[in-house]
Amino acid sequence: MEHDRGNMRVLEAHMAGLKRVVELRGGLDAIRASNSMVANLVFWIMMVSINEPMLLPLTYGDLDRDFGWLTNPTTATLLTHDGGEKDLREFGVDTATANVLHEVQRLSRNYSSIVNFGTPNEATKVLSGLCSVLEKLLQMSRFSSNDSPIPGLSQSCRLAGCLHVFTPLSGYFPDPTLMLHTLVRDLKSSLTHLIGAVGTKSHLLLWLLFVGGNTAHSMMPERSWFVGHLVVVVTDLRIRTWQEVRQYLVQLAFHDNFCDITFGKLWDEVKQKQDSLDVDLPPIETDVWCNQYLHPET
Structure with a gap:
């Protein structure tokens, strides 16, 4: 809501708090393992709220992970x-x-x-x-x-x-x-x-x-x-x-x-x-x- 209202100070405070909660839970990947919908929601909110594509505040850590189909010769x-x-x-x-x-x-x-x-x-x-x-x-x-x-x-x-x-x-x-x-x-x-x-x-x-x-x-x-x-x-x-x-x-x-x-x-x-x-x-x-x-x- 604060993002759409343009309330930047409160938005930054909410983002910092949410990031801290995710860190206490072991990171976004750990949350995804137990509840992928919650992880997706958190990732989406943080990604959109930062408004800068190159400055993702939270990630799953998937950058260096291969896709499953790459190891399957019929789908690679x-x-x-x-x-x-x-x-x-x-x-x-x-x-x-x-x-x-x-x-x-x-x-x-x-x-x-x-x-x-x-x-x-x-x-x-x-x-x-x-x-x-x-x-x-x-x-x-x-x-x-x-x-x-x-x-x-x-x-x-x-x-x-x-x-x-x-x-x-x-x-x-x-x-x-x-x-x-x-x-x-x-x-x-x-x-x-x-x-x-x-x-x-x-x-x-x-x-x-x-x-x-x-x-x-x-x-x-x-x-x-x-x-x-x-x-x-x-x-x-x-x-x-x-x-x-x-x-x-x-x-x-x-x-x-x-x-x-x-x-x-x-x-x-x-x-x-x-x-x-x-x-x-x-x-x-x-x-x-x-x-x-x-x-x-x-």
Whole structure:
């Protein structure tokens, strides 16, 4: 309540007290072992209240823990969504980031089905996974020692992964809008480096821009930046319809049905901007995945 009221002094006092209680209980991971819902709630409140993605006041300690599916040879591939498409490493994404994004994709797919048909215990398990992967992505964003050599690529993927998880949860309390705005601006900055290094003809860039543009609502000035760059990307990739866009989003980067409406509205804005600028559309070519543009020249 104090977060939404903007009562910063009292908010800081509450956060310090809550952090102390968690420490007395043995840490957030210990609380999760006995009551995952309480741990999820505490993590969410502290993460949103701090309003700075890089300054998590409490963590589970999951950063250095591998995902369970990595030890199972039947599930350890980095293929996206339905197991029949692209390995994110082909686009120059470093392995650690690609692993976390694959987990985001897996949880996104489960989230949609469990929200509609799952039990409370299943929903709690998915929520625990989402909190854990958010912690990993936010903490990984602090470091760059093992990143891709392509400027901005790994950081853009991590920030977009955060937004993909965060945005569908934006109606929860406390209100995470300020945190989302910070992530959108960080993503815009990172994408500026990426576009400057490799250009705009990339299906991975298509997804990164769609995720950022989707979160940047119409009242944010960043929305027009994402729309403008999407006009360039879809033109360069010779994409003409929403069905084509959705096909690439699903195949490449764990886009699920939950985002169909908001992503579709963003596509309508892109088409309107394209028409208003009277952009010449190149002839349709045979479908070819563009990933060589995300590899530095040797």
